[in-house]
Amino acid sequence: MKTSLVKLKSQLVSQSEKHCLESCSNSASEEEPPGKRSISDDPEEEPPSRHSLFEVLEEKPSGKTATTRYRFFGDIPDSVWNDWKWQFRNRITRIGQLAKFIPLSAEEIAQLKLVTMRYPLSVTPYYLSLINPDDPDDPIRKQAIPSVLEMTMGSLGVEDPLGEREDTVVPGLVHRYPDRVLMVLTDICPMFCRHCTRKREWRHGGWVRTPAEVEAMLDYIRQHKTVRDIILSGGDPLTLSTRHLEDVIRRLRQIKHIEIIRIGTRFPVVLPQRIDNELCTMLSKYGPIWLNTHFNHVREITPEAAEACDRLVRSGVPVNNQSVLLRGVNDSIEAQMALCHGLLRIKVRPYYLFQCDEVQGTEHLRTPVEVGVQIIEGMRGHTSGLAVPTFVIDLPNGGGKVPLQPNYILSQTEAELVLRNYEGRTFHYRNPAKPACPEPAAEVLCPTGSAAANSPQQAAAKLG
């Protein structure tokens, strides 16, 4: 799509991004990696610093073939390539850098520079190496490389579709459900996924919660004894040093009513080298810890990613996958089947398939809801149930997750259901009679609407 620069510029201004436009309009604007301001300079202790080594990369000969890694990064030895801090420091954050790897016209370069003023770019050399640079429709590319459509369709959607701001009880802590809270420890990610629900945070410069802020979050959790489940999120919490992360996890584990800790991270996909022995050894001390990650396409399941997941599983950390349904990336039965079979092969359970949230700047990647339902219908029965994720919509304004399934009930009476199976064949299924409710002791289990059990909550309360 050819959109004039003038039109794009006017859209930027009309969307009240004057501040960004001014602050980014100097020549160094794209040279600033997102989030540089509040990041520690100590590469050992906090998100690794971002001294650019790109000059080294730019001088490397290309065309070594085999994989895009060797084509672009052929002279980077394995010991450096597999150092996650090197990868992190050398993220591609400028369109000028990107154009050395991905063919972009002069017009595209100019357009994408404007797009990144609003929605910055960040992609690890590792993830970049998974992209086929010669295919503009490459499904890996669509997740990492900005598109002018983020701006031209930018009037659709909202900044905070899940209403997380309203449920924030202390800075960084989202408490929506009685028994679980979300701890947002940083807004820094190794990659900025173009479909991210928290895209609004990218412009805030990169921060890590201060010790005082973490203490305030822990205090709140200590005082709320109904909370049994903590989700460490971000940004990406594995951006923190292992020592820093351990400090938070250890203090959480000292709180008696905390049963499980979950970590939401895309590192196994975009920078699997982060999942090293040091991290896994640390995590293994504080179980049960569950890790939810975010593979969207089978080509992301590389030997490095497989090794990362294997290391986690062997450390006692189960790994689940939460993919997002994305137009042109994984919006077909074949793509989802390949992804989910690949996940099972590396011992990762396909958990959720999310309808892409209604986030500003992502409309071009969203699919009609019925696409997700059709995909589930095309998988259910055609492969093992373990390979079929639950398709969900995360409702706007904190409404929570709603699972969507194909409808297999053709008709229903008290006595019988007529069901269709995955092949379209029809089956009659006798419906067992509802129990009578003669005994007071049994009334709590009676589903006939007696005064004893008006709701599942009341029934559960009576059952203790």
Ligand code: SF4
């Ligand atoms: S890793 Fe997660 S939080 Fe970070 S940009 Fe990607 S989707 Fe968003």
